[in-house]
Every structure is written in structure tokens, then in C-alpha cells.
Amino acid sequence: xxxxxxxxxxxxxxxxxxxxxxxxxxxxxxxxxxxxxxxxxxxxxxxxxxxxxxxxxxxxxxxxxxxxxxxxxxxxxxxxxxxxxxxxxxxxxxxxxxxxxxxxxxxxxxxxxxxxx
Numbered sequence: 001x002x003x004x005x006x007x008x009x010x011x012x013x014x015x016x017x018x019x020x021x022x023x024x025x026x027x028x029x030x031x032x033x034x035x036x037x038x039x040x041x042x043x044x045x046x047x048x049x050x051x052x053x054x055x056x057x058x059x060x061x062x063x064x065x066x067x068x069x070x071x072x073x074x075x076x077x078x079x080x081x082x083x084x085x086x087x088x089x090x091x092x093x094x095x096x097x098x099x100x101x102x103x104x105x106x107x108x109x110x111x112x113x114x115x116x117x
Contacts, residue, residue, distance in 0.1 A: 001107065011107075034066075045069040 021038035046066035
């Protein structure tokens with residue numbers, strides 16, 4: 001996917017995938033953030049500040065050790081349900097409302113995306 005800002009994204013999701021992965025990787029200009037839900041709480045969110053040395057004729061990647069970011073422990077589905085019930089009780093709009101659902105469905109139904117085999 002390409003965004004108006006020039007950012008790009010790749011989404012892969014499959015129930016048939018032979019490996020259990022629950023990972024989100026966001027790559028930026030100064031590093032990457034990796035959230036891996038299968039890791040222990042102390043390692044779930046890591047920031048990698050890799051760099052590329054371009055001073056020579058060939059770019060050389062310089063891999064960095066991860067910096068781990070504290071993630072509050074909790075059950076995501078329980079938190080999501082609690083938020084939804086709070087929104088009903090307080091007549092507030094949820095963080096992910098019907099408009100967000102429509103945006104997600106449009107991405108999933110995009111005919112320009114490759115179809116699963």
C-alpha cells in the first residue's frame with residue numbers, strides 16, 4: 001500500500017501460514033520498531049537503530065542491538081471490550097468506530113492487492 005505522504009506498507013495475514021507470528025514491524029528513517037506479541041513482556045516492543053554507512057563505494061549495514069520499551073501488561077481483548085463498554089456507558093465514540101471499520105474493509109477489498117492462492 002502507498003500512502004499520500006509517500007509512506008508504504010505491506011500487510012501479510014493468513015490463517016494458513018505454517019508459523020505462528022504476531023508481529024508488527026514499522027520501519028522509519030532512523031530505525032525500526034518491532035512489536036512481537038509472542039515474546040516475553042520485557043521484550044515485546046524493541047527499537048532497532050540500525051544505520052547504513054554510505055561513505056565507501058558499497059553501502060554497509062551496521063546492525064544495532066535492540067532497545068526494549070516497557071509495555072504495560074494486560075489482555076488486549078479484555079482492554080478492547082472494556083473500552084467499548086465504557087464508550088457505551090459514557091456515550092463516547094470508540095477509538096475504532098464504524099468509519100475505521102469501513103477504511104479497513106476498503107483496504108481488504110482493494111482489487112489492486114494480490115489475491116490469496
